[in-house]
Amino acid sequence: SQQGEEDPQALSIQEGENATMNCSYKTSINNLQWYRQNSGRGLVHLILIRSNEREKHSGRLRVTLDTSKKSSSLLITASRAADTASYFCATDRGSTLGRLYFGRGTQLTVWP
Amino acid sequence: DTGVSQDPRHKITKRGQNVTFRCDPISEHNRLYWYRQTLGQGPEFLTYFQNEAQLEKSRLLSDRFSAERPKGSFSTLEIQRTEQGDSAMYLCASSYPGQGREKLFFGSGTQLSVL
Numbered sequence: 001s002q003q004g005e006e007d008p009q010a011l012s013i014q015e016g017e018n019a020t021m022n023c024s025y026k027t028s029i030n031n032l033q034w035y036r037q038n039s040g041r042g043l044v045h046l047i048l049i050r051s052n053e054r055e056k057h058s059g060r061l062r063v064t065l066d067t068s069k070k071s072s073s074l075l076i077t078a079s080r081a082a083d084t085a086s087y088f089c090a091t092d093r094g095s096t097l098g099r100l101y102f103g104r105g106t107q108l109t110v111w112p
Numbered sequence: 113d114t115g116v117s118q119d120p121r122h123k124i125t126k127r128g129q130n131v132t133f134r135c136d137p138i139s140e141h142n143r144l145y146w147y148r149q150t151l152g153q154g155p156e157f158l159t160y161f162q163n164e165a166q167l168e169k170s171r172l173l174s175d176r177f178s179a180e181r182p183k184g185s186f187s188t189l190e191i192q193r194t195e196q197g198d199s200a201m202y203l204c205a206s207s208y209p210g211q212g213r214e215k216l217f218f219g220s221g222t223q224l225s226v227l
Binding site: 030031033035040041042043044045048088090092097098099100101102103104105 | 116118143145152153154155156157160167168203205207213214215216217218219220221223
């Protein structure tokens with residue numbers, strides 16, 4: 001079953017604007033990850049945030065985590081047309097076996 | 113390091129036929145995962161290997177599905193007596209044995225269409 005719920009399901013913005021995607025989950029976690037998927041391709045890992053962290057940055061990406069609200073957000077600053085893709089959050093549901101549970105994703109379209 | 117490789121990229125089959133997919137993980141990765149993804153959904157966990165041992169199977173993996181990882185290297189996923197509901201993208205992923213093992217490296221997937 002799906003673990004996370006991303007919001008919005010679809011987001012359309014212009015190049016240069018910021019894109020914010022949200023993710024909610026239901027169980028305890030060790031960490032939460034964000035992945036990106038271009039159409040018809042596999043997923044690419046973007047960033048991991050641990051349950052004891054509140055914010056993390058990687059290049060133009062900023063991730064926040066609020067374990068009390070069981071939610072996370074992914075911010076992409078100064079978006080580019082090449083950022084067009086689906087973005088998924090994934091959690092481990094507190095397991096250390098490595099399997100991840102993904103949400104349904106946010107389809108981001110960045111117009112030039 | 114050529115990444116995770118999956119073969120074939122596309123497979124079209126008739127209902128009732130058997131199909132087999134192959135996954136070659138990154139060479140030093142000891143963990144290997146199979147996921148299934150349908151249109152508009154996120155990947156759903158199917159099964160997981162650590163080396164050659166299959167440690168966990170999802171309830172999604174019916175008895176028509178079987179996965180192997182002989183010698184702890186490549187893995188195969190076989191679907192017997194395919195049904196139209198099996199149409200999906202089948203993704204393979206692998207991870208490092210040590211620090212950073214939470215991060216999964218995905219292949220490009222095998223797109224299965226059952227007619």
